[in-house]
Amino acid sequence: MRTKKEIDGGPTSAEKSSVFQKRRTQIIKKAAKLFAKKGYAQTSMREISKATGIDLSNLYYFIESKEEILFRVFEMIHRPESSVFENKAIMALEDPAEQLRAVIREMMHFSFRYKDEVLLLYRESKQLPKKLLKEILARESGFIRQIEAILRKGLEKKAFAMEDPAFTAGMIAYELSLFPLRSWNLKHFSKEELIQRVESHIMGAILA
Missing domain, CATH: 1.10.10.60 (Homeodomain-like)
Structure with a gap:
């Protein structure tokens, strides 16, 4: 009606x-x-x-509240993060090294686009009520598990070499936030130069 x-x-x-x-x-x-x-x-x-x-x-x-605004700011970051692992072209890649390179480049582009929001996530997430913080941390953990899955696939195919895929996935996730967290002393790099350096650093550390 x-x-x-x-x-x-x-x-x-x-x-x-x-x-x-x-x-x-x-x-x-x-x-x-x-x-x-x-x-x-x-x-x-x-x-x-x-x-x-x-x-x-x-x-x-x-x-409803200022806390809700902060929560939705973090949601704004997680949506593009999730879209990377829903991208059929990336997920269909058989070569784990190529798949990880594609994820790195996509996530680095997002880190430039959402620089302020990513910085807020690291700096202000503790301000959220426990229930909302738990949800945000669960989403972050899910993102890291997706990276870990690629690393484990690379280990199985003997393309990667590392002792602890879970720890390495966490370190990669942190490195993908390099620009928002350290932009003040990275100004001498162009966007493409920084993406290339981060990609090379990560891949150089794990390739067999």
């Missing part, structure tokens, strides 16, 4: 949902910039309201 607003020519539920998601994304992106600049604890909902141009009372229609 259609609502009176829809009958009178108001927005449909689908249109409303689209507008809602667009507004929420706007809030998350603006808030992420404020968190990166001022710090999470130092940023107020009133400042987020001002940055987005959305009245404070209306802001709570799109976002």
Whole structure:
């Protein structure tokens, strides 16, 4: 059954949902910039309201709390991370070395695109309530397990050599965040140069 607003020519539920998601994304992106600049604890909902141009009372229609905003900032990072391991062209690669190289390059591109958000993940994730933090850490662990699976496949095929695939996967995940975490002293590298160096460093450490 259609609502009176829809009958009178108001927005449909689908249109409303689209507008809602667009507004929420706007809030998350603006808030992420404020968190990166001022710090999470130092940023107020009133400042987020001002940055987005959305009245404070209306802001709570799109976002329940500041903690939810931070959680959704981290969600924004994990979506592209997950998409790498859903990419059929990458997952279909038989050569584990080529597969890992493809993952490294994709993830490095994301680290440039989401530099501020990745830095926030390392710096501010402890601010989340335990339940939300647990979910974020579970997603991070899932990402590392995907890398570990590629490493184990490489070990089986004798393409890689390492003592502990789980530890190595964790180190690779950290190295893929090199630019967001150390950008202040990596400015002399172009984007492509840094991607190439990270790729060479990782592959040089594990190739048999």
